[in-house]
Amino acid sequence: MNIKRYFASDMRQAMKLVKDDLGDDAAILSQRRVAGGVEVSAAVDASLPRSEAFGSAGGSRGLDKALADARRKVVAAEHGLGDAEAELPRIGEASVATTDAMRQTLKSLQQGRHSAPVQAEAQPDSRSQGGAQQQALESMRDELNNMKELLQQQLGSVAWGQFVERSPQQAMFWRRLSGMGLSADLCKQLLAVVEPGMPAAHNWRQVLAALSRQLSTTQKNLVMEGGIFAFIGPTGSGKTTTIGKLATQYVLEHGPEQVALVTTDCYRVGAAEQIKALGRILNVTVRVVDNPRQLQPTLDGLSRKALVLIDTAGLHHQDPNLALQLGMLNEVRPMVRSLLVLACTSQQQVMRAAYHTYGGARLVGTVFTKVDEATSLGEAISLVCEHGLPVSYVADGQRIPEDISQARAHGLISRAVAISDQLPADDEKMIGSFALSRGGANHYSARYVS
Structure with a gap:
């Protein structure tokens, strides 16, 4: 020995x-x-x-x-x-x-x-x-x-x-799906469509088609149709940049007279100045709300505007100001529709925490940002599939307004596959997710306490 x-x-x-x-x-x-x-x-x-x-x-x-x-x-x-x-x-x-x-x-x-x-x-x-x-x-x-x-x-x-x-063919598919960053539960669901005895290429197309059906996207361009939209999400997820891109697209198509920008972010240094600078460039109306009770009167004063975009502060879930901000948005429902902004460069735990923090805002959709910088899209795709939340927009760069587009399920999935094919396989992570999918996940994830 x-x-x-x-x-x-x-x-x-x-x-x-x-x-x-x-x-x-x-x-x-x-x-x-x-x-x-x-x-x-x-x-x-x-x-x-x-x-x-x-x-x-x-x-x-x-x-x-x-x-x-x-x-x-x-x-x-x-x-x-x-x-x-x-x-x-x-x-x-x-x-x-x-x-x-x-x-x-x-x-x-x-x-x-x-x-x-x-x-x-x-x-x-x-x-x-x-x-x-x-x-x-x-x-x-x-x-x-x-x-x-x-x-x-x-x-x-x-x-x-x-x-x-x-099941060698299913094992091959599991490896690819896990490499895309998809959750173990979603991988398990997708493998259920594999037909025994059929060629691998046929079954792989079936798996991707099943994923496309599970990935919900907004069928229309919400912002271009007008209304009041609040963009919520963690700090650094790209809310202000997303607002700049969408506002610019609307101004180029309909003119600046019907657009207004509102910010409730009075917590970060220079946050309000960013929106003001954007407003000066686009020649649109800008309002700063530094008191929760001012949002409703502010929106009432902008009732003649066809499009109002609200920039919110990205606050930690334990920050007492977060409850004030979400309560402020709740008071102006149903006139305000909320979009959750998720940076695809974030870790899975960060995305899930963001959903649980802001999910109570009755979201109408999500915006995937920083797609061009992401090394995996599966974590974001798994989150929205799990909660049945549609993806409305995909932002993949810093250029305004070019680098944002309406989300398409097949486009996102194709991009997720292309990104995963460029990276080396992480067999340790893949085997770990497979082990958890077989049951006993709670046994393995819980830490020992006496």
């Missing part, structure tokens, strides 16, 4: 080193935190064929049960480690080394967890002992979190390998 030690900044990187060096059959003997990261000891039996480790497609009928047992082991580890030893996964006869290593680690964690309260009871009034106990508990939390990451890696790799063997 070949035993090696690996050092990395975190457990995920350490597992990648082990896999690259020893292969998928490597058994983790121990792991601990050291200065600057983690240390992992792993071993592999060079005489053991790979096919014996995880079994072939015909000889691994008990693999699904083993995966379920392993997931239950994670739950046991979170709730006391009492029954974890009895529920260790048995994935083929060749996994004895891995199973023994997991059992030893769990046993040591269990002993450490039960011994900490005994030490605390011996000297309950000792601050130094209390600090030592807290450090021990923190260390155990880290150990359990590292073990959960290890299990997620192993289960995800095993599940993905089994999926590739059973």
Whole structure:
């Protein structure tokens, strides 16, 4: 047996080193935190064929049960480690080394967890002992979190390998859809349209057609038809630039007399000056609302204007001024329609937080901005598909007014595919999303707490 030690900044990187060096059959003997990261000891039996480790497609009928047992082991580890030893996964006869290593680690964690309260009871009034106990508990939390990451890696790799063997065409499509940035749930829905026995090119067109049907877009150019629109979204998402592009397009087609710009952003330095400068360039009316009660009278005074565009402040969800701003927009309904502006360069969590923050404004559509700078469009597409929110406009540059257009589903999807084809595949992320889609996502995403 070949035993090696690996050092990395975190457990995920350490597992990648082990896999690259020893292969998928490597058994983790121990792991601990050291200065600057983690240390992992792993071993592999060079005489053991790979096919014996995880079994072939015909000889691994008990693999699904083993995966379920392993997931239950994670739950046991979170709730006391009492029954974890009895529920260790048995994935083929060749996994004895891995199973023994997991059992030893769990046993040591269990002993450490039960011994900490005994030490605390011996000297309950000792601050130094209390600090030592807290450090021990923190260390155990880290150990359990590292073990959960290890299990997620192993289960995800095993599940993905089994999926590739059973459905190679669907696995290929999953890889491409995940590379586009689409969520695991959406990928799973799209693969349901794959027809067994049909060529891959035919099925890929079916998958993209299904995505196009799920991606809703506004069928008409809302702003060009006139009305009052409020552009809301996080700071830096491109609200003011979007207003400038749409206002310029309207002025070029209908003239400046019927256009007015309103800003409620009195929180950022120079925000109102941006709108004023734009108004001077376009020769249109500009109003600054610095009091929530002034919005309704301001809009009443602009009732003769065919188009009124409202620029709002991008505020954090915990900012008390956000509630005032959303309340101000609620008071002027239904005369004001809201568009959520999302920068496609934002992380998925940022986009979801923006929707949950501003979703109560009864949105009529979204604007995708910074598309030209994005390395993935799947996160934004997944969000609007999940909530049934139509995409109204796509902005892909800084030029005013050229770099904005009405959204088209097939155009967005084609662009998402083209962007993903230019980037290297992230297999680690892809396998992780696949593992979560098979269930047990809550087990893997929750952090351990005592």
